[in-house]
Structure formats: C-alpha cells, structure tokens
Amino acid sequence: MFDENDEKKMLLKRASMVINALVRGLDEFDIETRKRIMALCGEACAHSDGDVDIAKRIAEETLDEEEMVKRINNEISWCGTWTWKDNTIQSVCVKCGCPLVRNNIIELTGTFCYCSRGWVKKIFETLLKKHVNVELEKSIGRGDKVCKFVVYI
Secondary structure (H helix, E strand, C coil): CCCHHHHHHHHHHHHHHHHHHHHHHHCCCCHHHHHHHHHHHHHHHHHHCCHHHHHHHHHHHCCCHHHHHHHHHHHCCCCCCCEEECCEEEEEECCCCCHHHHCCCCCCCCCCHHHHHHHHHHHHHHHHCCCCEEEEEECHHHCCCCEEEEEEC
C-alpha cells in the first residue's frame, strides 16, 4: 500500500505530466491565444503564492512609484531586479524565475514563459492600480540567454 507521501508524489507527477501536455498542446494555437491562456495561469500563480496580497499592501502604504518598485524588489521573490527606465519598469533574469520550472515540475518552453508575463502584469496592475502592458522581450524558454520583462505604464 502507498503511504500519504507516496500518493502526493504520484499526484504531483501526474499533474506535471498533464500540465506539460496542455502547454505542448497550446503550441498548435496562434500566439495571441497562447499568451491569453498562459497569462491566466500567471495571474492564478500571483494569487496562489500571496504576491498579489503583498502588492496590495504596498499600494495601500505608499503612493510613490519609485518606493513601490523598491519594495517589490525587497518583498516579492523574483529572478531579477526591477528598475525604472524612461516610462517603463524593467527586469532581466539570468535564470527562469518560475518555481515550477526550477523544481522540474514544468518543462521550460517559449509558450510557458507567457505565464510569467501574466504574473508580472497582475503584480504591477495591483501595485500601480492601473492597466499596464507587459512585453516579454527575451525569453530563456525561446532560446535567449536571459528573460527580459518590460512593464509599460
């Protein structure tokens, strides 16, 4: 008989296989559809790990956008540092920031990288209390050496 830990490991493996199959299946769809679906996954992730709650708290405690970005860097785990550049907030990551990828649960693909784009969008819209556009200019999952996110305010 399996003990509870073995059962949880089997379920995690099954979930991993199913999610990886779903992401591979998305490659059959146009890029905009893939972006929209993966953005929903990123938003869910931002809620599940409590990062949206942190962004809300920061937004309630300060109106200074530079202070907000400084606090995001200090209070929310991310693979790079967020910096202001012109009318954008940018970050470059030299390794994938997704804990599911880092823990070998999900395979890193160009399509899956749009999940992180959704996470970034949710965090900064919550933080700034307004709509932002997020561009994933470079992506390790698409073969680049780094991931580069640009938040257009």
